[in-house]
Amino acid sequence: MTDNEIIKPENLVYSKPKLLNDNPMHYCPGCSHGVVHKLVAEVIEEMGMEEKTVAVSPVGCAVFAYNYIDVDWVEAAHGRAPALASAIKRLWPDRLVLTYQGDGDLACIGTAETIHALNRGEHIAIIFINNAIYGMTGGQMAPTTLMGMKTATCPYGREADIHGYPLNITQIASTLEGTSYVTRQSVHSVPAIRKAKKAIRKAFENSMRGEGSSLVEIVSTCNAGWKMSPEKANKWMEENMFKSYPLGDLKDSTNLE
Amino acid sequence: MAKEEIVLMKGNEAIAHAAIRCGCDGYFGYPITPQSEVLETLAAEEPWKTTGMVVLQAESEVASINMVYGGGAAGKRVMTSSSSPGIALMQEGISYMAGAEIPGLIVNVQRGGPGLGTIQPSQSDYFQATRGGGNGDYNVIVLAPASVQEMADFVELSFELAFKYRNPAMILSDGVIGQMMEKVVLPPFKPRRTEEELEKECPWAAIGKKKHRAPNIITSLELEPHHMEEKNLHLQAKYQEIREKEVRYEEILCDDADYVIVAFGSASRIAQKAIELCREEGLKVGLLRPITLWPFPSKEIHELSKHVKGILSFEINAGQMVEDIRLAVEGNAPVAYYGRMGGIVPTPEEVVEALKKELITK
Ligand SMILES: Cc1ncc(C[n+]2csc(CCOP(=O)(O)OP(=O)(O)O)c2C)c(N)n1
Ligand code: SF4
Ligand SMILES: [Mg+2]
Numbered sequence: 001m002t003d004n005e006i007i008k009p010e011n012l013v014y015s016k017p018k019l020l021n022d023n024p025m026h027y028c029p030g031c032s033h034g035v036v037h038k039l040v041a042e043v044i045e046e047m048g049m050e051e052k053t054v055a056v057s058p059v060g061c062a063v064f065a066y067n068y069i070d071v072d073w074v075e076a077a078h079g080r081a082p083a084l085a086s087a088i089k090r091l092w093p094d095r096l097v098l099t100y101q102g103d104g105d106l107a108c109i110g111t112a113e114t115i116h117a118l119n120r121g122e123h124i125a126i127i128f129i130n131n132a133i134y135g136m137t138g139g140q141m142a143p144t145t146l147m148g149m150k151t152a153t154c155p156y157g158r159e160a161d162i163h164g165y166p167l168n169i170t171q172i173a174s175t176l177e178g179t180s181y182v183t184r185q186s187v188h189s190v191p192a193i194r195k196a197k198k199a200i201r202k203a204f205e206n207s208m209r210g211e212g213s214s215l216v217e218i219v220s221t222c223n224a225g226w227k228m229s230p231e232k233a234n235k236w237m238e239e240n241m242f243k244s245y246p247l248g249d250l251k252d253s254t255n256l257e
Numbered sequence: 258m259a260k261e262e263i264v265l266m267k268g269n270e271a272i273a274h275a276a277i278r279c280g281c282d283g284y285f286g287y288p289i290t291p292q293s294e295v296l297e298t299l300a301a302e303e304p305w306k307t308t309g310m311v312v313l314q315a316e317s318e319v320a321s322i323n324m325v326y327g328g329g330a331a332g333k334r335v336m337t338s339s340s341s342p343g344i345a346l347m348q349e350g351i352s353y354m355a356g357a358e359i360p361g362l363i364v365n366v367q368r369g370g371p372g373l374g375t376i377q378p379s380q381s382d383y384f385q386a387t388r389g390g391g392n393g394d395y396n397v398i399v400l401a402p403a404s405v406q407e408m409a410d411f412v413e414l415s416f417e418l419a420f421k422y423r424n425p426a427m428i429l430s431d432g433v434i435g436q437m438m439e440k441v442v443l444p445p446f447k448p449r450r451t452e453e454e455l456e457k458e459c460p461w462a463a464i465g466k467k468k469h470r471a472p473n474i475i476t477s478l479e480l481e482p483h484h485m486e487e488k489n490l491h492l493q494a495k496y497q498e499i500r501e502k503e504v505r506y507e508e509i510l511c512d513d514a515d516y517v518i519v520a521f522g523s524a525s526r527i528a529q530k531a532i533e534l535c536r537e538e539g540l541k542v543g544l545l546r547p548i549t550l551w552p553f554p555s556k557e558i559h560e561l562s563k564h565v566k567g568i569l570s571f572e573i574n575a576g577q578m579v580e581d582i583r584l585a586v587e588g589n590a591p592v593a594y595y596g597r598m599g600g601i602v603p604t605p606e607e608v609v610e611a612l613k614k615e616l617i618t619k
Contacts, residue, residue, distance in 0.1 A: 113320055
């Protein structure tokens with residue numbers, strides 16, 4: 001086959017989602033945020049929801065998510081995205097309303113907003129990037145930081161006596177009556193990415209069916225904060241993060257594929 | 258025209274009824290005395306069954322204001338109400354709304370502070386309301402009702418101003434106005450805007466990106482200093498326009514006055530009685546009542562100060578508005594303050610006495 005034959009449309013097997021624009025991403029090389037952005041864009045596009053999506057971005061590394069995915073966005077205050085999303089969805093019930101939040105945003109400063117939006121059964125989808133650290137502010141301890149893990153504010157490692165224990169908010173979410181789909185995924189390998197995409201699609205579809213709230217945790221790497229190469233960060237995640245945050249569905253009462 | 262509906266109700270109830278009637282799309286709030294009747298009335302009226310208005314008891318005032326931010330960002334006419342400690346919690350959200358230029362209505366039925374303070378009425382959130390209240394250089398449009406009728410009327414007016422200028426608006430009331438019962442003419446029913454009307458009024462709203470336009474992005478963030486300064490200059494120009502066009506005030510017997518009392522909200526009701534008492538004694542005293550606290554009627558007070566022997570700022574706090582009056586008067590006339598705190602509502606006689614002591618016999 002010649003090059004010209006290869007680039008014929010009928011030979012196309014993969015393309016970048018149209019909703020993902022060409023702005024250069026500010027994320028560190030190897031960061032999970034970029035991959036998850038692509039999945040979110042792909043799912044919105046595949047569902048044909050481009051014109052009906054309102055997304056809420058967090059305060060955290062993903063604050064600029066609105067620069068990359070061409071849908072309407074509202075940039076929330078730190079931790080408050082689920083409150084904004086609750087209102088938007090109630091006021092615009094036929095819209096796909098999603099939040100995209102980090103672990104500091106969702107599981108620390110915004111714990112109340114997260115738990116209560118989920119417990120009210122708001123028909124929103126929450127994408128939760130758990131990298132066990134505050135990436136944006138330079139790698140400080142998060143509520144999700146593992147025991148013994150070193151960060152800028154626990155430089156000798158997280159200790160229970162001083163810092164308390166890692167918070168498994170996704171597990172808490174799965175016990176709430178308002179949630180109907182709670183899952184934990186990752187994007188460190190091709191099969192994992194495929195599964196994560198299916199989970200995001202299920203969450204979005206669930207929110208459009210109005211059957212309760214959905215939470216998709218993506219166990220993620222922050223190679224800058226962890227001070228590891230992308231490859232090493234992925235390996236460290238598999239060996240350490242998955243023990244505390246095991247992958248899989250924690251709750252699924254959706255009857256969706 | 259439909260017959261006027263005159264009813265007897267509390268100020269807080271009037272807020273709720275006016276909201277339903279003026280086409281408000283959503284209310285988000287958290288209980289606190291002395292304003293819980295707003296949410297209670299809405300819950301009892303169930304407007305979601307009639308006008309389609311959303312009513313939600315949020316988990317906190319932090320959540321309430323962020324729901325208002327979200328709803329406003331999506332072009333809807335949304336509001337919250339609370340009292341002083343709750344309004345303190347909302348400041349972050351109000352600042353974000355101002356920064357992102359999102360309209361919305363916040364009602365503060367003030368109680369005394371600081372801290373948990375008292376559930377009794379006060380006007381001690383004047384600074385917080387008129388100086389922005391949260392972080393950054395911004396202003397909120399602040400309306401101060403002095404009657405149950407104005408509680409009702411200012412709901413629609415606030416939404417109009419908020420959407421006209423894409424800025425949060427506040428009704429700064431207090432426990433007296435919120436709790437007292439008066440006759441009120443309720444506004445006629447006005448339907449909520451349709452999607453088409455909303456899109457026309459708010460082409461900036463985040464409601465789903467139509468093919469023909471770029472994404473609508475609601476944000477207060479801008480990391481490039483030149484762009485951020487530009488954004489700030491744009492906000493300041495808007496605030497200047499509001500200062501020039503939206504000052505509202507009422508003057509009573511100011512034309513021949515030797516002395517003028519400046520008072521807003523519930524204090525202005527007491528002051529009105531006080532000037533009557535003065536006139537009975539032959540003292541020429543007038544009342545200037547700022548209706549908008551921001552923008553403040555500075556020009557009007559400045560003009561007045563050229564022709565009077567003294568101005569008394571009467572406020573139910575430690576003396577906050579008096580600073581704006583002094584700035585407006587620019588030394589033209591003596592300016593004094595009288596007020597009480599802790600939930601004490603002064604009598605008209607006290608005000609007359611203060612006027613004499615601080616200005617007339619001094
Ligand atoms: C009220 C407030 N407090 C603190 C901050 C500073 N801050 C910005 S991002 C952030 C943490 C973000 O961490 P996370 O949510 O885990 O997102 P990540 O960057 O790791 O994706 C903090 C503390 C802020 N912007 N606002
Ligand atoms: S700091 Fe961490 S979370 Fe932020 S972009 Fe870099 S790798 Fe990603
Ligand atoms: Mg993080």
